[in-house]
Amino acid sequence: MRINPRIINRLVRMGLNVQAFFTVGILIIIIAIIFFKGFPHMSFAFIFSFPEDMGREGGIFPSIVGTIQLALLSILFATPLGLGTAIFLTEYTRESLFTKLIRFGVESLAGIPSILYGLFGFIFFVIKLKMGWSLLAGVLTMTIMILPTIIRTSEEAIRAVPRQLRIVSYSLSASKWETIKKVVLPAAMPGILTGIMLSIGRAVGETAAIIFTMGSSLRLPLSVMDSGRTMAVHFYILAREGISMEKAYGTAVVLVLSILLINILAYYIMNKAIARYS
Amino acid sequence: MDTKISTDRLKVFFGKAQVLKEITIAVHRNTITGFMGPSGSGKSTLISVINRMIDFENNVRIEGDAAIDGTSILDGSINPIELRRRVGTVFAVPIPLPRSIFENIAYGPKLKGTTDRTSLHHIVEDSLKKAFLWDEVKDRLSTSALKLSGGQQQRLCLARTLALKPEIILLDEPCSGLDPVSTAKIEDALSELKSEYTIILVSNNTKQIARISDFSAFFYLGELIEYNTTEKVFTTPAESKTEDYIQGKFG
Numbered sequence: 001m002r003i004n005p006r007i008i009n010r011l012v013r014m015g016l017n018v019q020a021f022f023t024v025g026i027l028i029i030i031i032a033i034i035f036f037k038g039f040p041h042m043s044f045a046f047i048f049s050f051p052e053d054m055g056r057e058g059g060i061f062p063s064i065v066g067t068i069q070l071a072l073l074s075i076l077f078a079t080p081l082g083l084g085t086a087i088f089l090t091e092y093t094r095e096s097l098f099t100k101l102i103r104f105g106v107e108s109l110a111g112i113p114s115i116l117y118g119l120f121g122f123i124f125f126v127i128k129l130k131m132g133w134s135l136l137a138g139v140l141t142m143t144i145m146i147l148p149t150i151i152r153t154s155e156e157a158i159r160a161v162p163r164q165l166r167i168v169s170y171s172l173s174a175s176k177w178e179t180i181k182k183v184v185l186p187a188a189m190p191g192i193l194t195g196i197m198l199s200i201g202r203a204v205g206e207t208a209a210i211i212f213t214m215g216s217s218l219r220l221p222l223s224v225m226d227s228g229r230t231m232a233v234h235f236y237i238l239a240r241e242g243i244s245m246e247k248a249y250g251t252a253v254v255l256v257l258s259i260l261l262i263n264i265l266a267y268y269i270m271n272k273a274i275a276r277y278s
Numbered sequence: 279m280d281t282k283i284s285t286d287r288l289k290v291f292f293g294k295a296q297v298l299k300e301i302t303i304a305v306h307r308n309t310i311t312g313f314m315g316p317s318g319s320g321k322s323t324l325i326s327v328i329n330r331m332i333d334f335e336n337n338v339r340i341e342g343d344a345a346i347d348g349t350s351i352l353d354g355s356i357n358p359i360e361l362r363r364r365v366g367t368v369f370a371v372p373i374p375l376p377r378s379i380f381e382n383i384a385y386g387p388k389l390k391g392t393t394d395r396t397s398l399h400h401i402v403e404d405s406l407k408k409a410f411l412w413d414e415v416k417d418r419l420s421t422s423a424l425k426l427s428g429g430q431q432q433r434l435c436l437a438r439t440l441a442l443k444p445e446i447i448l449l450d451e452p453c454s455g456l457d458p459v460s461t462a463k464i465e466d467a468l469s470e471l472k473s474e475y476t477i478i479l480v481s482n483n484t485k486q487i488a489r490i491s492d493f494s495a496f497f498y499l500g501e502l503i504e505y506n507t508t509e510k511v512f513t514t515p516a517e518s519k520t521e522d523y524i525q526g527k528f529g
Binding site: 162167168 | 329331334359360362363366367369371373375376377385386389390435438439442
């Protein structure tokens with residue numbers, strides 16, 4: 001028996017709709033619960049004041065600053081390194097055992113659980129290099145963690161730039177580096193930015209690796225050698241140790257809002273970049 | 279006649295396949311020379327030797343020589359980037375860079391180190407006028423070049439090449455995707471330009487070659503079958519193969 005293709009078409013469409021709604025639905029439920037539980041504890045003072053009594057009272061200002069410091073510095077370290085690697089892999093090498101090895105390494109790095117990065121960071125940066133629990137140790141660990149994402153997304157974005165654009169650039173007397181700088185990277189920019197945004201998200205949301213390396217001091221980190229606490233870590237400790245669920249949810253709301261803000265900002269920058277180059 | 283570009287028993291191999299077989303040709307200064315022949319005849323490969331874009335192909339072997347103004351361009355001491363300022367190229371498919379019309383034209387001059395705004399403006403205007411595009415775009419130089427029509431894009435590519443101030447312009451089937459009106463505009467531009475430049479026009483369109491070129495070369499399977507004044511080639515071809523091709527018996 002042959003089923004009418006139009007009916008199949010409808011069924012498939014319905015199925016896909018349900019799946020899409022399911023995905024978005026879960027997201028909405030999670031955000032709704034967090035907002036429902038956390039929003040009443042949100043206030044200007046909560047964001048801009050220091051925690052008191054281990055976080056039972058007061059605000060979360062230091063952990064907001066700590067989160068921003070960690071994310072920004074990690075991106076600052078990882079982006080040039082990762083982008084450089086991606087450019088090297090795509091533009092300056094031919095497919096060989098060497099590039100396959102690098103790529104395999106990158107993919108393996110991406111698959112390692114964050115707790116192992118934390119352990120490595122603790123043994124190497126904190127103990128061996130005597131950095132102690134510090135912003136610097138956290139940033140370096142985070143840099144290694146987000147490097148694979150930046151390399152992979154940048155590499156794919158660079159690879160997706162049409163060969164003809166490069167050929168045209170060469171034909172107009174551009175050198176290889178000029179072509180990369182003026183044609184390839186601008187065209188790949190949206191993809192590269194996506195990778196950076198994903199990485200910021202990861203840095204903002206990470207806990208395990210951060211507790212091991214940056215520690216969990218409640219003070220405001222004023223130098224890279226100071227210990228500090230990100231919002232995610234603060235949330236984890238408040239909830240895990242039963243200090244204050246209210247404050248934990250309040251922190252979660254700020255965390256979610258800041259991730260949302262970062263994404264909106266990223267879209268804005270991305271659209272600007274696209275509009276400028278197309 | 280004054281020779282601008284010459285090749286001497288030029289052979290090109292892609293891997294084991296030989297795509298150019300002992301090509302010896304002398305292209306005259308300030309003329310339009312048409313290269314015609316069915317696909318696979320090697321005419322585009324010959325072009326890519328002259329602008330050294332062949333450097334970007336893998337697995338290439340070149341024997342023999344090619345020269346501009348009597349100086350070899352295959353010599354190791356030649357800087358291909360410098361060479362491509364003297365030899366401009368327009369490709370079959372117009373590919374504007376994803377930036378404004380102005381920035382497309384200014385791309386080459388900026389690479390050469392021209393940063394002064396007024397001289398750039400001068401170059402852009404001059405190049406667009408020579409490519410017969412100025413009147414259509416003069417009010418929107420800052421809009422994206424991707425918004426132009428196909429015919430305009432190809433003239434933009436021509437203007438972009440002219441902005442390099444080259445001595446030679448190579449056009450690889452520049453009108454293959456264009457409508458007759460756009461084609462006529464390109465042809466008009468080329469006819470004006472030949473007093474200043476040496477132009478090689480690769481085309482599958484024999485009528486176009488007959489219309490605007492001074493000399494015509496017919497290539498077939500990597501060999502130069504016939505090369506003479508366009509009048510001679512099209513009225514009394516020496517080879518029957520040429521005659522068959524011009525009459526459209528194969529292609």
